[in-house]
Amino acid sequence: xxxxxxxxxxxxxxxxxxxxxxxxxxxxxxxxxxxxxxxxxxxxxxxxxxxxxxxxxxxxxxxxxxxxxxxxxxxxxxxxxxxxxxxxxxxxxxxxxxxxxxxxxxxxxxxxxxxxxxxxxxxxxxxxxxxxxxxxxxxxxxxxxxxxxxxxxxxxxxxxxxxxxxxxxxxxxxxxxxxxxxxxxxxxxxxxxxxxxxxxxxxxxxxxxxxxxxxxxxxxxxxxxxxxxxxxxxxxxxxxxxxxxxxxxxxxxxxxxxxxxxxxxxxxxxxxxxxxxxxxxxxxxxxxxxxxxxxxxxxxxxxxxxxxxxxxxxxxxxxxxxxxxxxxxxxxxxxxxxxxxxxxxxxxxxxxxxxxxxxxxxxxxxxxxxxxxxxxxxxxxxxxxxxxxxxxxxxxxxxxxxxxxxxxxxxxxxxxxxxxxxxxxxxxxxxxxxxxxxxxxxxxxxxxxxxxxxxxxxxxxxxxxxxxxxxxxxxxxxxxxxxxxxxxxxxxxxxxxxxxxxxxxxxxxxxxxx
Amino acid sequence: xxxxxxxxxxxxxxxxxxxxxxxxxxxxxxxxxxxxxxxxxxxxxxxxxxxxxxxxxxxxxxxxxxxxxxxxxxxxxxxxxxxxxxxxxxxxxxxxxxxxxxxxxxxxxxxxxxxxxxxxxxxxxxxxxxxxxxxxxxxxxxxx
Numbered sequence: 001x002x003x004x005x006x007x008x009x010x011x012x013x014x015x016x017x018x019x020x021x022x023x024x025x026x027x028x029x030x031x032x033x034x035x036x037x038x039x040x041x042x043x044x045x046x047x048x049x050x051x052x053x054x055x056x057x058x059x060x061x062x063x064x065x066x067x068x069x070x071x072x073x074x075x076x077x078x079x080x081x082x083x084x085x086x087x088x089x090x091x092x093x094x095x096x097x098x099x100x101x102x103x104x105x106x107x108x109x110x111x112x113x114x115x116x117x118x119x120x121x122x123x124x125x126x127x128x129x130x131x132x133x134x135x136x137x138x139x140x141x142x143x144x145x146x147x148x149x150x151x152x153x154x155x156x157x158x159x160x161x162x163x164x165x166x167x168x169x170x171x172x173x174x175x176x177x178x179x180x181x182x183x184x185x186x187x188x189x190x191x192x193x194x195x196x197x198x199x200x201x202x203x204x205x206x207x208x209x210x211x212x213x214x215x216x217x218x219x220x221x222x223x224x225x226x227x228x229x230x231x232x233x234x235x236x237x238x239x240x241x242x243x244x245x246x247x248x249x250x251x252x253x254x255x256x257x258x259x260x261x262x263x264x265x266x267x268x269x270x271x272x273x274x275x276x277x278x279x280x281x282x283x284x285x286x287x288x289x290x291x292x293x294x295x296x297x298x299x300x301x302x303x304x305x306x307x308x309x310x311x312x313x314x315x316x317x318x319x320x321x322x323x324x325x326x327x328x329x330x331x332x333x334x335x336x337x338x339x340x341x342x343x344x345x346x347x348x349x350x351x352x353x354x355x356x357x358x359x360x361x362x363x364x365x366x367x368x369x370x371x372x373x374x375x376x377x378x379x380x381x382x383x384x385x386x387x388x389x390x391x392x393x394x395x396x397x398x399x400x401x402x403x404x405x406x407x408x409x410x411x412x413x414x415x416x417x418x419x420x421x422x423x424x425x426x427x428x429x430x431x432x433x434x435x436x437x438x439x440x441x442x443x444x445x446x447x448x449x450x451x452x453x454x455x456x457x458x459x460x461x462x463x464x465x466x467x468x469x470x471x472x473x474x475x476x477x478x479x480x481x482x483x484x485x486x487x488x489x490x491x492x493x494x495x496x497x498x499x500x501x502x503x504x505x506x507x508x509x510x511x512x513x514x
Numbered sequence: 515x516x517x518x519x520x521x522x523x524x525x526x527x528x529x530x531x532x533x534x535x536x537x538x539x540x541x542x543x544x545x546x547x548x549x550x551x552x553x554x555x556x557x558x559x560x561x562x563x564x565x566x567x568x569x570x571x572x573x574x575x576x577x578x579x580x581x582x583x584x585x586x587x588x589x590x591x592x593x594x595x596x597x598x599x600x601x602x603x604x605x606x607x608x609x610x611x612x613x614x615x616x617x618x619x620x621x622x623x624x625x626x627x628x629x630x631x632x633x634x635x636x637x638x639x640x641x642x643x644x645x646x647x648x649x650x651x652x653x654x655x656x657x658x
Contacts, residue, residue, distance in 0.1 A: 090557055095614070099573045099605030101566050102557035109566055166571030256560050329566035429563040 031229070031459055036467040039474070046474040054299055058477045059309045065319050065484045066144035069151050072491055073498065077146035077343050083505075084340040091512045092337070100331040103341045110326035110342065112258045113426030114349050116419035118315030120265075120412070121214045121394035123357040128384050128392055130307025131297035131367070131376050132283070133290025135358040137308025138315075142350025145318030146343040151487050154339030154494045155179060156324030157332065170328020171430075172321035172483045173199075173437045179490045191482050192437065195321060198478040199434035200449075202322070206314065206472035207427020208453060209460025211420035214394045216461040218416040221395050222409060232461030236454040238421070243428050244450045258422045261415040262353070268411070269356035272404040276363045283362045296375030298383050310473065313480070315354055316346035320476055321483035325430045334510075336497040361400040366391070428453050517545035518621040520602075522612050522642070524551060525584045528627030532657040533588060536625040537595055546598035549588050550615050551580050555605035577603060609645035616652050625655045 047056045070077065086092060087103050126134045152172065159178040160170025173192040180188025216231035273280060286295070291308075294300035317323055323345060327338050361367070368386040369376050376385045384392065391399045394416060402409040428450065435449040436442075504510045521536045523529045533549065540547050553576055561569065585601045592599050602615045616624050628643055643656050 093557065095604075095606070098557070098611075099553060099555050099576070101561070101569045104558050105561050106566060108560050109563055112560070113563070166574055167567050168570070169567070259560060326563055326566070329563075329569065331570055426563055 031462040032464050032467065035459060035463045035471075039467065039471040042478075043470045043474040046477050047470075053302075054306075055302060056306065058481070059306055059313075061484065062148075062313050062319055062477070062480055063141065063144070063309060065480075065487065066141065066148045069147035069487070069491065070144050072495070073147055073150065075147075076150055076498070077143065077347075080150075080340045080343065081347075084344050086512070087337050087341050088344065092510065094513055097331060101329050103330060103332075103337065106327050106330040106338065107341050107344060108259060109426075110323050111262075111345055111348060112422045113322065113326055113430075114315065114317050114345060114423075115258075115262050115353060116423040117211055117214045117394065117416065118311065119349065119353045119357055120397050120416060120419070121217075122311045122315050123354045124361060124396040124400075125393050126307040126311035127358055127361050127367070128387065128396055129298065130304040131290045131295050131385060132286040132358070132362045133288075133292070133294060133297070133301070133304035134308035134311065135287045135355060135362075136291030137305045138312040138354055138358070139308075139351055141309045141312035142316060142318075142346045142354070145312060145316055145346040145350065148319035148484075148487070149316070149323055149346055150339040150343040151491055151494050152319065152321055152324040152483065153327040153342035154336050154497060155487070155490055156328040157330060157335035157338045158493065158497070160328040168329055169433060169436075171199075171325035171433055171437075172479075172486060173434065174328075175324070175490060176482075176486045179486070179493065183490070183493070185489055188486075191486055195479060195482040195486075196434035196438045198475060198482060199321070200431050200438075201475035202320070202472075202479050203427040203431025203434070204453065204456045205475040207322075207430065208424055208456050209463065210472040211423050212457045212460035213463060215417050215420040218394050218398065218413050221398055222413045228462040229458055232458030235421070235424075235461060236457040239424055239428065239457055240450070240454045242425060243432075243453070244447065258418055261418055264411070265415055266353060266356055268401065268405065268408060269360050272360050272401065273356075273363065275404060279363045280359070283359050286362055287358075296370075296373070296378070297385060298378060312346075312350050312354070314473055314476060316349040317476070318346045319484050319487070320480045322427075322430050322476075322479070324483075325433050326426065334497075334501055336494070336501045339494065339497075357397055360404075361396060364400040364403045366396055366400045366403075424457070517543050517623070518548060518619060519545050519623045519625055520548045520550050520612060520616045520619065520621045522552070522608070522624065522626035522646075523549045523584065523588055525588070526627065526629070528629055528657070530627075532625050532627035532655075533592075535655070535657045537592065537597065539625075540597050541595070546600065547592070548600045548602055548615065548619050548621060549585060550602040550604070550612060551584050552608045552611045553577075553580060553603075553605045554608060556607070573605075607645075608642045609649055612642075612646060613650045616650065621652060623653050623655060624650055625657060627657050 046058055049056050088107060090102060090104065093102060126138065155175040156170045156172070159175035160168050161174055162168050172195050176188045176192040176195060212232055212235050215235065216228045219231055220226060289295060290304055292301055294304050297303050299306065313319070323342055327342050330338050332338055366387050367376055368388060378384065379386055387396055389399055398409045398412050401412055431453060432446060432449055436446065439445045501510070519536045519540055521533050523533055536547055539545065580603055585603060589599055589601060600619070602619070604611050604615065612624055612626070624646065626643060626646065629641065646654050
């Protein structure tokens, strides 16, 4: 089945592209302009800087939250790390619960929603603008984000809805309503509605259009340029078959192939790093130096920092609330255990995988620096760093990997398409949960959302990278605005759960089964 | 002499043969029988978000189906045997879980049927019989 998708996605556009390029390009442009003008105000608001600075308030918002959770839970991401691994291995799982969703499965599914283009294309965008130094801030944001993820996923499980038929619905909108009510905090309902609206926008943006856009860029990179709406239609048709037609086989195959692609990606990056082992220390030197000086990038140190933080947040989604939806399906007596497991997610996603991408791009010398000053040279617009072949986004990553292993660009193309697809499936689910929270469950209501979702696949594939990536970031960060307010108000609940759990773990009341 | 025999049972012909063998033996030795059915399950498989959401519901349905379609008919068939019959229904790796059931119930023997020809798949992935022979905590009888 996967081969079928691959063949269809690669072969069909190549045939069509030859026939009608002129008319299609203008259609792409119309969609692009319309899209940019329709979403511009929203993007400007979310990314507006503090007065008199270039620092977007939203980035500060996320970083402060991650810092607060890190301190409030006394560096839980490091303290609980070994225990989280034990939980994922199943050491604490009751054998009588076999057949229920395991911690490993919840983590794997949540990861397949976050590991994807953020790790491949997003990192390239960040490095292309913020230079190697962005990597430092990205790793730092990833480590801190582990505490945010821990907080939201614990709450997601604690306040989920369990229905009589055995299915569950969870996520920020449920802890906002039920959690606030329990603690006598007003306005939970309003927050939940706001979150749901932003979640739907985020699902259509970062969870959909960005994916379609970069998947198209990747295919075009391999087979040659052709209009984006063609990729869009093909992707939309496949997504439609899966989420509306209930064609589980495609989703199943993807979900099984994606983790292997992830492992393959990391292994390949490792091979390239080993091939260039003598340059690793130099690369880390660039990363540290760039982190504090910018090495000539637009905005200097702050420019590198903003890019790093932005990409980390977009890639691992810590504080955004999406993972709370994915993790809430686990059957556990202790909601906190799911929090522990989820804190591995930003680690794997950002600290491991994103860093691999960054190192490969830096080490393979894709960024053009002035040999005399060591500073990076900027493009004409003075916003992005010059690259060897003028590549941006996913094409930059592809060029970096191919320069060491020539055929890798084909593997990467397949990986990107599958990652994009699995992320779309995950986000269609998150969006749908928000949609049904707002409008209630029901076949027609759900169908309306799913059709809208498919239409946005086409728009995403047709629009230019700039407007799409801006809107995607804006919508996902808007979710974080609301979610983090709720996390602040509910973090004492998590603290209570944590203290109780840790004391029972210490006393031996909670013990390993195997 | 009170012995207990765990029979791995999935309703197939070879499983029926194994059960019949165990019943004969139980009658001569005065043993009791545990009819065990294992639903193959790995906690490390990958599921989609929708599958995660429905897992608990599906698990309930799968257990009910196994109880009604596999275990109940087997127990019914042994009503007149005069033996003490117990059942066990679990998720997990078939060989390991049968071993666990034997240990927990204090059984002193496991009886299973053999599934057909030693084909390619069992060469690659191993068979239940071979895994059980390697890992079982009590003697194992494989009925052809």
